[in-house]
Amino acid sequence: MAPDTSNLDPVVLELGHLFALAGFELSLVGGPVRDLFLGRVSPDLDFTTNATPDEILAVANGWADSHWEMGRAFGTIGFRKRNRNKEILLLEVTTYRAEAYDPDSRKPAVAFGTSLEEDLSRRDFTTNAMALRLPTLELLDPHNGAADLAAGVLRTPGTPEQSFSDDPLRMMRAARFASQLGLTLHPEVSRAMTEMAGRIAIISAERVRDELVKLICGAHPRAGIDILVETGLADLVLPEVPALKLETDEHHRHKDVYEHSLQVLEQAVALETGPDGPVPGPDFVLRFAALMHDVGKPKTRRFEPGGAVSFRHHDLVGAKLSSKRMKTLRFDNESIKAVSRLVELHMRFYGYGDAGWSDSAVRRYVTDAGPYLERLHRLTRSDVTTRNQRKADRLSFAYDDLQARIDVLAQNEELNSIRPDLDGGAIMSMLGLKPGPVVGRAYRFLLELRMEEGPIEHDAAEAALRLWWAQQPEAQAKESAPEEVQLGDSQQFQSQQNRNNS
Incomplete structure (x- = not known):
């Protein structure tokens, strides 16, 4: 199996020639090489070299349009280069390196390596431990990453214990790659993640957040969430989700809230629109609200006389829990507001389905949803997971009617910006x-x-x-x-x- 280099931007080969003329090695490495096997083109290009940061600058600074040195301490120099199509490419060139985390530190102790093979051996997964030597385009795959990619398996170049000790965030990346690429974890990887989940505590909230966003926005977010829950990582980074696995109810008086939430997530993904639609996918806010919409249920569950189970006000409780978790993970205020608002409003429609609403109630629904109305439409529709087709059809017809009434009112009134008639x-x-x-x-x-x-x-x-x-x-x-x-x-x-x- 060989990578398809036909779509490789000529800029990559130009840079390879520059380093070769200067007497240095240069290789395209990691995700961009993996994506060549998948027929995809990476927007960001990663390279590795035996040149030091000063030497990297000396070789490419006059060739690139601009550069940045924020990663210099880690051996990385970044460049911007406009290609023949006038597109701006981002390129990062890093000195061969080996790094490891101190057990009590969030920051890696960086040591520069001496060879490409050594550099590849310290990378996160075999699928990312492949390199194309430049400018010859010779593939170096010492850990059989291409075979693992073909088999859909995620393994580490060395032992997973060593890999996750070097950088515990790689455990989050494993779940992310399952979501993005549809890969399954090798049993040894899964076992090590379960045993070492506690190591994620030394990673900053911002880095965990960034991996979580990529996971949620992947093609298969349910697979990634399942991995986080099964390995115990979710207990530390997103504990509200595994808490949805309420103990088994032998009388089956309520549905499995965890499985229901994952199904709602999948159905919400299916309702995203194209780039010109009102909710272009992948939309993190819609997806995360779908995952979190019922996190208030464990705290509000009550067993009523006669055997019924209630979750009164779980929408309000869930909104607060979602906001608190997102603040802990250092999300921006707008994302926090959007997700918590959707969680708070996701039950509002059911009053309409039961009894219908006056025009004033429809106006309040639109006003309370504000800029999140289109997402609320999709979240509410996704929240129907009943196997009772008659009930599902009734709810769908009721929401169709509500949206039709919103459209009619919107034609006669400025529903998106309702203001009093006097300021x-x-x-x-x-x-x-x-x-x-x-x-x-x-x-x-x-x-x-x-x-x-x-x-x-x-x-x-x-x-x-x-x-x-x-x-x-x-x-x-x-x-x-x-x-x-x-x-x-x-x-x-x-x-x-x-x-x-x-």
């Missing part, structure tokens, strides 16, 4: 108020009116606001207070009241 400035001018909490209450009243009634005429909105204002205690106090009392300045108002009382 804050108009409220203050009309009622003679200064900025303060009373204005906020008036705004919320008008927003509620907008939800209930839809768009109304300006005069009608003013009349409704005046009627509301007449019923507020501040309005009555303002009428009875001297003119110098300014509503909205609570201290001045209280002072005047004290003078009146005295």
